[in-house]
Amino acid sequence: MARALPVVVAGNPVERLASLFDVHYDRLYRLARRLAPSADDALDLVQETFLKAARFPRSIPVGTTNEEAWLVRVLINIRRDQWRKTSVRERYDKAGFGGSHIASGGRDPEAALIARTAVWQALNVLPPRRRAIVVMYELEGLAIPAIASLLGISPITVRWHLSMGRHDLTAVLKGLYGRHQ
Amino acid sequence: MKNIRELLRDADPLRYEPTWPSGQHIFRRQAVLAAASGARAPAGVGARMRIGIFATVALIVIAASFLGPRVWSLLVSDLQAAVRFEVRLAEDRPAAGLREAKVSGSNRSVYLHDEVIVTNSDIAGARIVQGGDPSQYGVSVEFNASGAEKMRAATGNHIGKPVAILLDGQVVMAPVLRTPIGASAVVTGNLTRTEAERIANGITIQ
Numbered sequence: 001m002a003r004a005l006p007v008v009v010a011g012n013p014v015e016r017l018a019s020l021f022d023v024h025y026d027r028l029y030r031l032a033r034r035l036a037p038s039a040d041d042a043l044d045l046v047q048e049t050f051l052k053a054a055r056f057p058r059s060i061p062v063g064t065t066n067e068e069a070w071l072v073r074v075l076i077n078i079r080r081d082q083w084r085k086t087s088v089r090e091r092y093d094k095a096g097f098g099g100s101h102i103a104s105g106g107r108d109p110e111a112a113l114i115a116r117t118a119v120w121q122a123l124n125v126l127p128p129r130r131r132a133i134v135v136m137y138e139l140e141g142l143a144i145p146a147i148a149s150l151l152g153i154s155p156i157t158v159r160w161h162l163s164m165g166r167h168d169l170t171a172v173l174k175g176l177y178g179r180h181q
Numbered sequence: 182m183k184n185i186r187e188l189l190r191d192a193d194p195l196r197y198e199p200t201w202p203s204g205q206h207i208f209r210r211q212a213v214l215a216a217a218s219g220a221r222a223p224a225g226v227g228a229r230m231r232i233g234i235f236a237t238v239a240l241i242v243i244a245a246s247f248l249g250p251r252v253w254s255l256l257v258s259d260l261q262a263a264v265r266f267e268v269r270l271a272e273d274r275p276a277a278g279l280r281e282a283k284v285s286g287s288n289r290s291v292y293l294h295d296e297v298i299v300t301n302s303d304i305a306g307a308r309i310v311q312g313g314d315p316s317q318y319g320v321s322v323e324f325n326a327s328g329a330e331k332m333r334a335a336t337g338n339h340i341g342k343p344v345a346i347l348l349d350g351q352v353v354m355a356p357v358l359r360t361p362i363g364a365s366a367v368v369t370g371n372l373t374r375t376e377a378e379r380i381a382n383g384i385t386i387q
Contacts, residue, residue, distance in 0.1 A: 017217045021210050033195055047209045054217035062310070062319050119192035138186045139193055169185055 013057040021050055023064065024071050031072065034135040035079045035128055045082075049075040069150050072132075076151075079128040122172040126165050133158055134165040266301050266322075266384045270294045270335060271345040271355050282345065282352045291343050291355040298335040303328025307384040309377040318377035322366050322384065329364035348380070 028049060032042035052074050053060055060070055123131050129151070136142040136150070137158075144162070148155040183191070190196070271291040272279055279292035305325040309318050324332060336344065336358055343355040 014214060014217045018210070018214055021213060025206065025210070030195060033198070034193065039194070039198055043205050043209060047213060050209075050213040051216050054213060057217075061317075063317075066317075116192040119188045120194065123189075134189075138189050166185055173185070173188065 013054075016057065016060075017050065017054055020053060020060070020067060020071070024068055025050075027068065028071055028075055030140075031132065031135065032075060032079070034139060035076070035131055037124070045075060045079055048078050052078070069152065072150055073152065076128050076132050079132075083128050118176050119173065122169055122176065125168050125172055130161045130165045130168075133161045134169070137162055265347075265349045266299075266304065267347040267350075268298045268332070269296065269345045269347065270298065270339050271343040271352075273343060284345075284352050284355050289355070291345055291352060293345055293352070296335075299324060299328045299331050301384060303331060304384055307381040309374065309381050316373070318374050320377050320381045320384070324364050333363050 025046065028046045029042060032045040032049075033039060036042040036045050049071055053071065060067060123134070126134065133147055133151070136147045137144070142150070144155050144158045148158045151158070271282075271293050273291065275281065275292050279294060281290050282293050283290055303324050305323045305328070307320055307322045310321045311318060339358050342358055344358050345352045345355045347353065
């Protein structure tokens with residue numbers, strides 16, 4: 001099995017944080033945008049993640065892969081805390097349970113936008129870690145072992161979250177599209 | 182009828198929004214670094230900064246390529262004795278006066294400058310550090326005042342280009358320089374404790 005080459009990281013905490021930001025910002029923003037309700041929320045989420053890194057510089061492991069995993073887990077935990085503060089009712093309303101059905105198909109740009117928004121909001125029913133797993137697998141194209149490694153959990157757990165996430169999403173989307181989708 | 186993956190891909194906001202909302206990246210970066218500067222302010226740090234121990238050190242790496250176990254074993258077995266440690270500036274493209282060198286464990290070549298920036302004699306100390314996983318270790322290297330000054334002077338105008346780290350003449354990594362390097366650095370690569378100890382002990386032998 002291949003092993004990672006040695007890498008050099010900064011000894012100065014601020015310089016290291018600057019480099020962490022430059023190296024991982026794009027990846028974190030892309031994940032955050034897919035976990036948070038809006039672009040502004042995603043920016044705040046990423047910023048909060050790096051602020052946590054600034055507060056606990058000694059807990060950040062060395063090595064690009066380890067850094068990424070640490071930052072991703074922190075980001076998901078912050079999002080989880082935010083998600084828990086949101087009422088169940090609000091989450092389900094945002095997920096479309098409180099709204100009317102949307103029309104599928106058609107070429108009307110406005111209808112397409114509404115449909116896209118509704119589909120995306122359906123993700124709100126998923127707890128952040130499960131949502132992150134669905135996003136990483138379905139949108140980022142990561143393999144299950146890679147997701148497991150990134151999140152520090154077993155592949156079996158990843159599969160279970162993926163299965164539950166798909167099940168929950170299917171239920172919400174059936175509610176949105178009716179039985180025809 | 183679309184499946185969940187297709188529906189999510191169609192709905193993915195990143196398909197329709199800019200990756201980084203305009204200007205936000207720089208603004209957020211400044212905010213984080215300002216907070217970090219304020220967060221670490223212990224008196225001891227200031228004192229050490231004055232004597233140069235905490236001079237600016239850069240993250241030079243993004244290189245996360247992989248090294249085959251065979252090559253790695255050979256490399257580590259050579260580290261039983263003293264390790265000749267060198268840092269040299271390098272280029273991605275050939276040019277007159279540069280020497281081509283393969284980066285261990287990869288197909289990548291870099292082109293080394295003749296001048297050696299620092300060697301073992303410029304190192305104040307080296308010690309092993311815990312990696313991200315309990316079984317992983319790295320080596321923390323601190324340059325002495327002379328070494329730190331050499332690193333700072335040599336790397337200041339080399340941003341965006343590779344720096345080669347050589348152990349016993351082999352280029353073990355050539356990360357792209359992102360900011361100037363100063364007095365300390367941590368070398369890591371999923372080393373075992375034994376491997377890290379060999380390297381740390383070898384580097385400090387003059």
